[in-house]
Amino acid sequence: MSRILITSALPYINGIKHLGNLVGSQLPSDVYARYMRARGHEVMYICATDEHGTPAEIAAAKAGKPVAEYCAEMWQTQKAIADGFGLSFDHFGRSSSRRNHRLTQHFAARLDAAGLIREVSEKMIYSNADGRFLPDRYVEGTCPNCGYDSARGDQCENCTKQLDPTDLIDPRSAISGSTDLEVRETKHLFLCQSVLAGQLEAWIDSKTDWPLLTTSIAKKWLRDGDGLQDRGITRDLDWGIPVQKGDAPWPGMEGKVFYVWFDAPIEYIAATAEWADATGQDDGAWERWWRTDKGAGDVRYVQFMGKDNVPFHTLSFPATIIGSGEPWKLVDYIKSFNYLNYQGGQFSTSKGRGVFQDQALEILPADYWRWWLMSNVPESSDSEFTWENFQAGVNKDLADVLGNFVSRVTKFCRSRFGEQVPEGGDWTEAERMVVAGLTTRLAAYQAALDAMEMRKAAAELRAIWVEGNEYLQAAAPWAAFKTDPGRAAAVVRFALNLIRFYAVLSAPFIPHAAAQMLQALGLDAADWPEDVEAALSALPAGHGFATPDVLFAKITDEQREAWAARFAGGR
């Protein structure tokens, strides 16, 4: 048994996320966590909301609520949605927690003591009407290059020229539209990542088994231009973690907070501490996951994220950890994903284009989404959601191949033998062949999941389901029943055991349906099969079951068309 620490990238707090946010971190990490638990490993699976930063403040203002209240409510909402999708976090924390405040301030103090923090004085745009400094992208104006009138302060969307907000002609606040802007001098703390660049590069180079996507992004940042740049880790905002050296004030930094990307990854650790608090345990309980001097030496730590998160997880956060000089656990493997597009374009929160997580759960059970998203997860390149593909995949895989198998076996048994596992007959060559085939398939399935190759794992699982249909067709218990009822009984007994087998193996991907299958068989739980032959003999003759309802109703053409129209845009 090993100990596996799993973190999913933190969803940002400013509203309900669309499916793209699920597919690249939360779902694959959940499949992995469920699988590893099923294999008997000790798992700590952590996620949290990422609550700080300008967008959170703006979203709260739009909702007409104090930001703390807004975040608390949105956390509840996101938690409920995560539960709805069956995400099995050991703890779903908040980056605004007391634990994260203390830990973030602690890390800053350690970095400062190590000489890795320097003060930088910067000129920033201040909006008098908004009463706040504006990040570059929140300053709009006319592009000096092409004349586009809605260019942003970081880059002109029209001509793609990189800009400085002070370059803009007639600059205005993107928040209020106010032109009452001024340049103000402000002091910020920078993390001296450049000092650690050599260590970081050596560390990245040692990770030869990481996805290409992960290492290529990391190396790009390490080597581009003048190499890894120092990074500002503080902001002039109200909502956030106050800049302090541990418990002590930080002279000159009064009224400032840490940058959201500094405190967000630290929340992985803090959320584990929140978990210990919530379950009434002491610090040792979470430290044994995170401190290599306190028991985390044998932990394998895996992170899941979309590609946009990779620089912060390969460089900034490791710089924080390494720079602290303390024995915190560094990530062992980073599984990164590309983007999921929607019907030929991007999912768009602002345009209401695509399916949002709450809407997804309204229209279909979680397992439909889990299955399709994971069997089409963007592992090697961006992938695309279309309603046609979604309908075809779900109907064929879940309804026809798996659901119908459960249906045909249980209904046939009920009509011929009644609702208990039938007695009589013995295994023949046919059953032994299936056991041999499934043993090979199971090994491939496990290998894919061990390697976090989600598409491959899904394909193997599907192939395992198909074996059941092939077996039934060949064994034809409906024909055997007429001449040799004992043989038919043996086939049905074997097939009912296959349902149990499928429930166990499918649970990482479709936990709700798997639970229904077990429940129909009158079981609360079932162990992962270490031996296929034994697993397929687990249900004895005489064991009662209940013929389940249709496991997966098919998506009709009418539904598909209605949804395609509803989610085309304009939420």
Place this chain on the structure above:
RNA sequence: GGGCCUGUAGCUCAAUUGGUCAGAGCAGAGCGCUCAUAACGCUUUGGUUGGGGGUUCAAGUCCCUCCGGGCCUACCA
């Protein structure tokens, strides 16, 4: 502008990292079965691997070039 990824059957993806006639699922066609959610099984059509050039005994894989798609470029997160 710079960097990275990507282009394989109508669709979605594989191909042990340079090594048998480039494979699977879906869709299409034919046959079979009748237990089942008109479900299942078997067989089968379909590819000059985006175009062109090069290296090699051997290229989907490496190099050059052109064309298309995408991402990143450090204050959105």
